[in-house]
Each structure stands twice: as structure tokens, then as C-alpha cells.
Amino acid sequence: MTTVGLIGLGAMGSGMAGSLRRAGHQVRVCDARPGVAEAFAAEGGVACATPAELARQCDVVVSVVVNAQQTEAVLHGEHGAAAAMKPGSVFVMCSTVDPNWSVAQEARLEAMGLLYLDAPISGGAAKAASGQMTMMTAGKPAAYERCGALLDAMAAKVYRLGDRAGNGSKVKIINQLLAGVHIAAAAEAMALGLREGVDANALYEVITHSAGNSWMFENRMAHVLAADYTPLSAVDIFVKDLGLVLDTARASKFPLPLASTAHQMFMQASTAGHGREDDAAVIKIFPGITLPSRDA
Known part of the structure; x- marks a missing residue:
């Protein structure tokens, strides 16, 4: 089995590391938060203090941090992984980033004799924990040869979208x-329904069994009904991600009116102090409504 390192044991990364462990791989883990890696390793695996320490022991390094800035630090910051990785090792980048940044990172690592896989992920924490998430990947055939079994251990769907990053x-x-x-x-x-005096639970039941339903309505409005805004994916994640969407479209002068409006809604929620709450907290921007409470 491959020795694999995973950096970033958040909502997605912890589940992915668990899937690798269940598949029998030798797992090394690292997280910037004190004690997190050690807690994971208590049930199997090895905790590493820095990305460099982890990289020296692994053939494949999987990074599941928040953004390009954090990935840059993981790779090239103090005690970064890139300088410690063995030639021919693979760096699997799972964050949501500017595609042009990913292309440039592949070239930078290639010059160091390293392979790179552009591999963002989707599906949420539950699917990551069960190995049922989706990976959207692009990279050289040699990178897939080195880490294909690892990808299959972490995801139910691994889409190969090109032979170069981007x-x-x-x-x-x-x-x-x-x-x-x-x-x-x-x-x-949901906010309109509440404003019009419709019972929130009844509205949820009807919509989730009607043509207007979506996976996001069914999943996120359940958080609203439970008055549970514990961040599985935070408001500020969509401030960032929709910002990347708009930056990409702006470069080619492509209009995105719906994405622009949604971005402003998440920005408004973040400015109001809800940035670190679950992204369902975007409903809190609407005036004149009484949201479900835990005491109800």
C-alpha cells in the first residue's frame, strides 16, 4: 500500500484521511491546529508537525486546505512540503482555486521534478467521510499512475478532465x-414563505416533494429548520468561491447576473457578522422574518 500524507483535517480532509486509512494505506496527517493531527492518529496513522516532515515520508501528498494562499504556504512556506518531497512524488491539490493559479503551480512543481494533480472536491463532509465524494481532476498520466488507487479510496466519482492542470x-x-x-x-x-406566514416545516415538506426542490434546498433549509448554523461550509467560503467564479468570467467579459447577485447576498451576510456560520445563514439577511429557533 502507498504511504500517503494528507494536510488539512477539516470537515472534508478528516473524512478523506479516514477513507484512506480504511483502505489500508499508511496515512500521515498534518494540521495547523494544535492536537488535531494527534487526535486523528490515535485511531491509526502518524501525526506530523509540519508539511515538510510529512512530505519526506510520503509518495503522495494530498492538500485539503481552504484556498490558494494556504496551499501556497503548505507547499512553499516555512517547513513547506515541496522542497521535502522526493522526485516523482505527487501533490494532489483539492482546494477551490483560480484555474490559472493551478496551472502555474503545476509548472512550478514540474520544474522541481514533482507531479501535480488539479483535484478539487465536492459532496460535503458526510460523503467525504464515507468515501463517496466527487473529485474533478486534471493532470499528467504519470500523476494518475502514482495515485489512482488513492483517489478511488477517497471518492466514488473521479472525473479525469484533462492531461494538464486547469x-x-x-x-x-x-x-x-x-x-x-x-x-x-x-x-x-424560505424567507418569503416565513414572511407570508407559511409554516416552515410544512413548506419544507412540500418543496422537497415538488418540482421546485434542489439538493441545496433540501440540505441547507434543514439547517434553518433546526436553527443549526454550525459551519459545515461557511458563508465566507461562498464569498471566496463566487468571487473566483466572477473573476474567471470577468477575464473573458462574460456576464453572470445570478452569480453576481448571490455573491452580494453572501457578502451581505458576512458583513452582518455571519461569515463563519453555515452558509445557510445567508437567510439572515432578509428583514422582517422570524427564523425557527432551537427552543421552538
Whole structure:
């Protein structure tokens, strides 16, 4: 079995590391938060203090951090992984980033004798924990040869979208366009129902069995009904991701009116102090409504 390292044990990364462990791989883990890697390793695996320490022990390094800035630090910051990785090792980049950044990172690592896989992920924490998430990947055939079994251990669907970096990240931001718009629309619909005095649970039951339903309505409005805004995916994630969507479209002068509106809604929620809450908290921007409470 391959020795694999995973950096970033958040909502998605912890589940992915668990899937690799269940598949029998030797797993090394690293997380910037004190004690997180050690807690994971208590049930199997090895905790590493830095990305460099992890990279020296692994043939494949999987990065599941928040954004390009954090990925840059993982790779090239103090005690970064890139300088410690063995020639021919693979770096699997799972964050949502600007596609052009991903293309440039592939070239930078290639010059160091390393392989790179552009591999953003989707599906949420539950699917990551069960090995049922989706990966949108692009990279050289040699990278797939080295880590194909690892990808299959982490994901039910591994889409190969090109033999160079870029298309994986492009498809991911298109997915995020839809996800962000769907969450914003779901929140708007639920808010209107509440304003009009419709019972929230009844509205949820009807919509989830009608043509207007979406996966995001069904999933995120359940958080609203439970008054549980524990962040599985935070408001600020969609501030970032829809920002990337708009940046990509702006470069080619392509209009995105719905994505622009949804981005403003998440920005409004973040400015109001809800940035670190679950992205369903975008519903809190609507005035004159009484949201379900835990005491109800």
C-alpha cells in the first residue's frame, strides 16, 4: 500500500484521511491546529508537525486546505512540503482555486521534478467521510499512475478532465456557481414563505416533494429548520468561491447576473457578522422574518 500524507483535517480532509486509512494505506496527517493531527492518529496513522516532515515520508501528498494562499504556504512556506518531497512524488491539490493559479503551480512543481494533480472536491463532509465524494481532476498520466488507487479510496466519482492542470478547477468553480446560486435561491424562497406566514416545516415538506426542490434546498433549509448554523461550509467560503467564479468570467467579459447577485447576498451576510456560520445563514439577511429557533 502507498504511504500517503494528507494536510488539512477539516470537515472534508478528516473524512478523506479516514477513507484512506480504511483502505489500508499508511496515512500521515498534518494540521495547523494544535492536537488535531494527534487526535486523528490515535485511531491509526502518524501525526506530523509540519508539511515538510510529512512530505519526506510520503509518495503522495494530498492538500485539503481552504484556498490558494494556504496551499501556497503548505507547499512553499516555512517547513513547506515541496522542497521535502522526493522526485516523482505527487501533490494532489483539492482546494477551490483560480484555474490559472493551478496551472502555474503545476509548472512550478514540474520544474522541481514533482507531479501535480488539479483535484478539487465536492459532496460535503458526510460523503467525504464515507468515501463517496466527487473529485474533478486534471493532470499528467504519470500523476494518475502514482495515485489512482488513492483517489478511488477517497471518492466514488473521479472525473479525469484533462492531461494538464486547469480543467479540474474550472469545473469546480462552475459547480460552485450553481451551488451558491441554489443556496441563495433556497434561502430567498424560505424567507418569503416565513414572511407570508407559511409554516416552515410544512413548506419544507412540500418543496422537497415538488418540482421546485434542489439538493441545496433540501440540505441547507434543514439547517434553518433546526436553527443549526454550525459551519459545515461557511458563508465566507461562498464569498471566496463566487468571487473566483466572477473573476474567471470577468477575464473573458462574460456576464453572470445570478452569480453576481448571490455573491452580494453572501457578502451581505458576512458583513452582518455571519461569515463563519453555515452558509445557510445567508437567510439572515432578509428583514422582517422570524427564523425557527432551537427552543421552538
